[in-house]
Amino acid sequence: MKLTLSRRTERLTSSLIRDILQITQRPGVISFAGGLPAEELMPSLNFAECATESRQYGPSEGETTLRELIARGLSTLGLASTAEHVLVTSGSQQGIDLVGKLFIDEGTPVLLESPTYLAALQCFRVYGSEFYGLPLYSNGIDPDELKAAIVCHRPAFVYLIPSFQNPSGCCYSDEVRRAVAAVLDETETPLVEDDPYRDLVYAPCERTPVCAYLERAPWVYLGSFSKITAPGLRVGYLASSPALFPWFVRLKQSSDLHTSRIGQNWLARFIASDTFEHHLAHMNHVYAERRNTMQAALQLRFEGIAEWRAPAGGLFFWLRLTRDIDTLALLKTALNHDVAFMPGEPFFPVPDLRYPSLRLNFSHATPEKIDRGIAMLSDVLSECIEQATLNPRIRVG
Numbered sequence: 001m002k003l004t005l006s007r008r009t010e011r012l013t014s015s016l017i018r019d020i021l022q023i024t025q026r027p028g029v030i031s032f033a034g035g036l037p038a039e040e041l042m043p044s045l046n047f048a049e050c051a052t053e054s055r056q057y058g059p060s061e062g063e064t065t066l067r068e069l070i071a072r073g074l075s076t077l078g079l080a081s082t083a084e085h086v087l088v089t090s091g092s093q094q095g096i097d098l099v100g101k102l103f104i105d106e107g108t109p110v111l112l113e114s115p116t117y118l119a120a121l122q123c124f125r126v127y128g129s130e131f132y133g134l135p136l137y138s139n140g141i142d143p144d145e146l147k148a149a150i151v152c153h154r155p156a157f158v159y160l161i162p163s164f165q166n167p168s169g170c171c172y173s174d175e176v177r178r179a180v181a182a183v184l185d186e187t188e189t190p191l192v193e194d195d196p197y198r199d200l201v202y203a204p205c206e207r208t209p210v211c212a213y214l215e216r217a218p219w220v221y222l223g224s225f226s227k228i229t230a231p232g233l234r235v236g237y238l239a240s241s242p243a244l245f246p247w248f249v250r251l252k253q254s255s256d257l258h259t260s261r262i263g264q265n266w267l268a269r270f271i272a273s274d275t276f277e278h279h280l281a282h283m284n285h286v287y288a289e290r291r292n293t294m295q296a297a298l299q300l301r302f303e304g305i306a307e308w309r310a311p312a313g314g315l316f317f318w319l320r321l322t323r324d325i326d327t328l329a330l331l332k333t334a335l336n337h338d339v340a341f342m343p344g345e346p347f348f349p350v351p352d353l354r355y356p357s358l359r360l361n362f363s364h365a366t367p368e369k370i371d372r373g374i375a376m377l378s379d380v381l382s383e384c385i386e387q388a389t390l391n392p393r394i395r396v397g
Contacts, residue, residue: 007106008127011128012126013122013125029338029339029340030369030376031339031361031365032340032341032359032361032364033361035315036363037226037231037363038363038364041282041283043229043230045230045266046266047262049269051262053265054260054262054265056261057257058264059258060249060257061252061258062086062088062259063261063265065272066088066271067086067237068083069271070086070237070239071086074221079211079221079239085239086237087237087245087248088235089236089237089238089252091224091234092194092196092223092224092238093123094259095237095238096119096194096222098248098251099159099222100123100124100126102244102247104127104129105127106128107128108127108129108130109154110129110130110131110132111132111153112133112134112158112160113141113161113165113168114135114136114349114354115136115168115344115348115349116133116347116349117167117194118346121346121347124159129156131350132149132153133348133350133353134149135353136165136168138170138309139170139172139176140162140170140177141172143179143182143183146180146183147187150183150189151187155189157189157190158191158192159194160180160191160192160210161193162193162209163195163197163205163209163313163314164197164198164201164313164315167342167344169309169318170318171205171207172206173206174208177206177208177210177213178213181210181213181214182213184217185214185217188216189217190217190218191220192222193210193211193222195209196226196227196236197313197314197315198223199227200227200228200315201312202287202288202291202311202312203313205312205313209221220239220244220248221239222237222238223236224236227315228279233266234260287363290362290363290365290366290367293367293370294317294360294362294370294374295310295317297370297371297375298374300374305322305323305381307320315363316359316361317362318357318359318360319357319358320344320357321357325356325381325385327343333380333383333384337376337379338376339373339377339380341358341360341377344357345357
């Protein structure tokens, strides 16, 4: 019997990040590849107090106490959101998937930053979207380019990560945030704002959600607890403008009924506890030190090889290489030397905006491993450039 699968399966791709993570589990590998929080900074998980009440089915929208805490936090950011318009999701990745289900048919135009979050590209591609990219600058996207792209392509929505963008680490300025919101209001284009890194901040910067400035355009705001607690809990959330929310609830019901109740109840207790703010401050202190360590190592080893800016928050450095290196081939060589990174190529939604680049995570490795790993990666890259100089048939520039 011939197996008949949906056309959607033709667009399925393996996650390069997940593939690399499997390789980096071997002993001795220094990995800058994933967006992994440090295990030693994760809170202890004791479910004893919330296990009994979490055994039965629960509401699809999520646990009331957690939704109220999320809504209260969003209100402090300027988002006009109540608990009635907050949906707890199985990680913010499920929120991205629900957005894809709600907005995208085959051929649906979607407008994104270039580069952008790899798993969002993977998700939207499965549903058949047609991508259009917006270049990222030091203070965000260009509002005039946004308007021109909206007029030209009429996207179903615009997907943005304005605070500590993945992979670039870019943080939009206040001026750009307001101007982007004005364009979206003028064109009444829906905004999907992904904001999983906003609590990981190491230097003063603007972090007000673009959604907070919208007056007419529909909006979806995605958040996550994975980066600040334990990603294995798989608890994120989605808030939206009122007209969209019932659709997301129905889609959630058809996906998994509800997110794990025990994880939700544990999170609600932890967030409301006296220890949460201390935990967050300590995590940011440690990550700031690791960011500074990587910045110093890059200044020592990568000057002239790459261009970058130290991120004000988040988990990543984004390096734009000064030579036309095949970063996928470079990764294979680096893995043979027990150091891993994420090639930049898969993060670009459209080929014409692509350039040679690397994404480096600094949260998971210790300072000693950061120093050693950056030195190893520099040696591998320098060797690659030297070999290509001796052999012009190897593509470098």
